[in-house]
Amino acid sequence: MTGRPVKHSLTLKGHRTSVSLEAEFWEAFQGFAQARGVSVNELAAEVDAGRIGDAGLASAIRVWVLRALTAR
DSSP: OOSSOEEEEEEETTEEEEEEEOHHHHHHHHHHHHHHTOOHHHHHHHHHHTOOTTOOHHHHHHHHHHHHHHHO
């Protein structure tokens, strides 16, 4: 790991928000968005829509990345 999480700005449903993610998770998330032909904001909105309970968006993205990598 390269260190502490870094804040990244996103726009979800027309509203600006930010998530703090480690570089490895952010790079993997960007790669999945690019591979799917969607923006990072669009993929984040998809992850956001699938969140259950009170899990934060950053945690949901980490779990999404982990599951996507495991499914490969």
